[in-house]
Amino acid sequence: MTLFLADIQPWILAAHITAVIAWMAGMLYLPRLFVYHSGTMPGSEASEIFKVMERRLLKAIINPAMIASVILGVLLLWASDWAFLKHGWMHAKLTLVLLMGAVHGVMTGHVRRFREDQRARTARYYRVMNEIPTVLMIGIVVLVVVGSRS
Ligand code: HEM
Numbered sequence: 001m002t003l004f005l006a007d008i009q010p011w012i013l014a015a016h017i018t019a020v021i022a023w024m025a026g027m028l029y030l031p032r033l034f035v036y037h038s039g040t041m042p043g044s045e046a047s048e049i050f051k052v053m054e055r056r057l058l059k060a061i062i063n064p065a066m067i068a069s070v071i072l073g074v075l076l077l078w079a080s081d082w083a084f085l086k087h088g089w090m091h092a093k094l095t096l097v098l099l100m101g102a103v104h105g106v107m108t109g110h111v112r113r114f115r116e117d118q119r120a121r122t123a124r125y126y127r128v129m130n131e132i133p134t135v136l137m138i139g140i141v142v143l144v145v146v147g148s149r150s
Pocket of ligand 1: 013016017020024069070072073074076077084097100137140141144145148
């Protein structure tokens with residue numbers, strides 16, 4: 001199995017990068033929707049439209065892309081016969097990926113609270129939240145690209 005995965009490694013890597021792009025696109029856009037949504041009146045037409053947009057973005061893009069990124073990432077580790085796990089940069093990358101997963105969980109909670117018309121947070125909170133996945137993403141990309149080449 002490891003030999004077969006090593007043979008098709010470039011295809012797995014291409015799929016991993018594609019899935020990661022889709023996951024990140026959603027993680028960067030969803031808090032923007034929260035900023036706009038928090039400026040609407042609960043029960044208004046605009047608020048109901050944001051609920052649909054948030055739910056679809058989460059269920060149709062963010063969740064499946066996250067699952068695909070992780071499965072394909074694990075296949076890449078397997079294709080290397082787990083050799084990548086000997087490197088400190090991979091441990092650091094996986095730590096940041098775990099934090100990204102935690103932010104994903106927090107955002108899922110916000111989608112639920114908006115759906116129930118709860119408005120516990122200010123627009124400023126969502127603006128700050130918007131920056132967290134960006135910082136994590138930059139860290140992950142630098143670790144995996146610079147780490148694997150040095
Ligand atoms: C559990 C989740 C993940 C695992 C197990 C994982 C694992 C891996 C592995 C083993 C590679 C191959 C490294 C190489 O061939 O040099 C890789 C490549 C890559 N990963 Fe991940 N990854 C995960 C999530 C992510 C996330 C969330 C991002 C970005 C936000 C990301 C971005 C990348 C990039 C850009 C590459 C290509 C690096 C290159 O070609 O040098 N990965 N990943």
